[in-house]
Amino acid sequence: INPDFQIGCMINMTPVYPASSKPADIFQAEKAMQRRYWFSDIHALGKYPENMxxxxxxxxxxxxITSEDRIVLKEGTVDYIGLSYYNSMTVQSKESNPGFHFIGPELTVDNPNVEKSDWGWPIDPLGLRYSLNWxxxxxxxxxxxxxxxxxxYDQVENNQQIHDPYR
Structure with a gap:
């Protein structure tokens, strides 16, 4: 409609770390990133990644899917990427998952190198920088x-305000 418009997408960015330096954990984290963000390739690059x-x-x-569909995808990429970031995720490979499929909570483990919020989410400010770089x-x-x-968990004080310097 207007070629001057800037159109973007929005993703929930949760970077995935390996639980250890074991090659299987590193590969599991890579496979998790591929599975979580393949749709961003479609938005930004106009094509499906080869692994997908x-x-x-x-x-x-x-x-x-037709060759015409692929042309439309290639011609319809976004101008920018919007993202939300709240925390990171850590995964550990399992022998019962030799294909390194990302199956979410079954592979997620606590990361002893980051604190947790009241909600049990990792507090990982550096994860935002990692996400932006990635x-x-x-x-x-x-x-x-x-x-x-x-x-x-916020506390409403007597003056009906929430003071949250911890954020």
Whole structure:
């Protein structure tokens, strides 16, 4: 409609760390990042990443995509990436998961190197910087932080205000 408009997407960015320096944990974290952010490739790059193309084909998902569809995706990329960031995630590989599939909570472990919020979420300020670097390296697009914070149980004081210097 207007070529001067700047259109972006919004993602929930939760970087994934390996639980240890074991190669299997590092690879599990990589596979988790691939599985969590493949759709960002579509938004920013206009194509599915190769690992998702293989996954979709192996599972007979989306057999009807056409070359015209691929052209539309390539021509419709975003101008910037908006993101929310609240915490990081740490995963550990399991022998019962030899394909390194990302199955969320079953692989998530506590990270002893970061504190936790009242809600049990990792408090990881450096994770925001890691996220920004990762997104910039992958997509080469301007980044816009639209949400960032720390979940906590707030106390309303006598003057009906919340003072939260811990944030």
């Amino acid at each position: 193309e293989v996954f979709l084909k192996q599972n007979n998902f989306r057999p009807d 997104l910039a390296d992958h997509y080469h697009k301007p980044l816009f932080i639209v949400e960032n914070g720390l979940g906590a």
